[in-house]
Amino acid sequence: MPELPEVETIKRDLDPLIRGKTITAVTVSRSTVIKEPGVRQFKRLLLNARCRRIFRRGKLLVVELDSAAGRELFLTVHLKMTGQLVIGPADPKSRVSFHLSDGMVLSYNDQRALGELRVVKDWRLLNVVRGMGPEPLSAGFTAEMFARELHGRSTKIKPLLLDQTFIAGIGNIYAAEALFLSKIAPQRKANTLSQSESKRLFKNIRSILEKAIQCRGSSFNNYRDGLGKKGTFTRHFTVYSRKGEPCVCCKEPIRKMTLGGRGTYFCAQCQK
DNA sequence: AATCGTTCCTGATAGC
DNA sequence: TGCTATCAGGAACGAT
Structure with missing residues (x-):
């Protein structure tokens, strides 16, 4: 599933290739993925629009365009x-x-067609963007801020990391990997983490995301980068999708449980 | 505020 | 072997 590192990789691949290009035709074979406006309007607005750049916020891709009518438009994916x-x-x-x-x-490909495309005047007004938490890799987001936010929450740490209004861009893979690296059990209440645990988790979230970006993402199922190639971080998984396999640290079999409705992989021995 | 269930969707796979 | 039920989960939404 595309999370921050995968979306960042796509953004970096596509940006130099679409800058200044004009959209000469739009074809739609699955109209349900287009959420806003209607399909006719969607096509009309994009026809002859010129791409300025593409950027990322959380897991959202945003293409900034100048429409044929000279208006600023955003295609969000x-x-x-x-x-x-x-x-x-x-x-x-x-x-x-x-x-x-x-x-x-x-090409927008989507086997299960759960994705969402929109053309909007202001991407900042989208529900998914409003109230989105901080970017984990931004310089303005500090370990102290992270620790303070954790302190005020009584919810379990792993579902909290998946909450995009708490922190943006982390999904099921990197939440599990960051918690394993930090030796923190996924079911721990956020406000029970010590200062050193919070700091460790913050640093490890950053390092795991950065390393995954270096690997061009994780092609666990069908993720592909902007050029259609697979990412290689999958081979660095320590817990995700490794149920029953020995822990890389203590050899104890990796376990799987459900937290907040999501599959959660962990080592009961290493993560406390 | 936290937690749970439901919805969307289709291919892989576990289980009979 | 072959079929079917279940699972995978990001995010919005409603109910508790």
């Missing part, structure tokens, strides 16, 4: 579980295709 945004030759499996002025095609 949330990949959810199986979404892919890939530039290259036309892809017959795509749900939505954006044909570009240089002959390349930006």
Whole structure:
């Protein structure tokens, strides 16, 4: 599932390739992924629009455009579980295709069609963006801020890390990996973490996200980067999807439980 | 505020 | 072997 490192990789791949390009055609084969406005309007607004840049906020991709009418527009893409945004030759499996002025095609692929595409005047007004928590890798977000926020919460730490209004961009894989690296049990209440545990978790969230970005993401199921290639962080998983396999640290079998409705992998021996 | 269930969706797979 | 029920989960939403 695309989380911050995967979405960041896509953003970095696509940005230099779409800058200044004009959208010459939009084809839609699965209209339900287009959430706003209607499909006709969606196509009309994007036709002959010019791409300025693409950026990321949390797990959301945002393409900044100048419309044919000279207005500022934003195409937002949330990949959810199986979404892919890939530039290259036309892809017959795509749900939505954006044909570009240089002959390349930006394809939105999505096996399960849970993703969401929008064209909006102001991306900051989207529900998913309003109230979104801090970017874990931004310089303005400090270990002290993180510790203070944890202190005020009585909810379990692992579901809290998945809460996008608490911190942006972390999903099921990196929450599990960061907690293992920090030796913190996923069911611990956030406000029971000591200062040193909070600080350790903060640092490890950053290091795991940075390392995953270096690896161009985790292709656990069907994630692909902006050029259609797999990421390699999957081979660095310590707990995620490793139920029954020996812990890399103590050899105890990795366990799986459900927390907040999500599969949660952990080592009962190492994580306290 | 925290927690739970429901919805969306389709391919992989566990279990009979 | 072959079928079917279950599972995977990001996020919004409503109920408790």
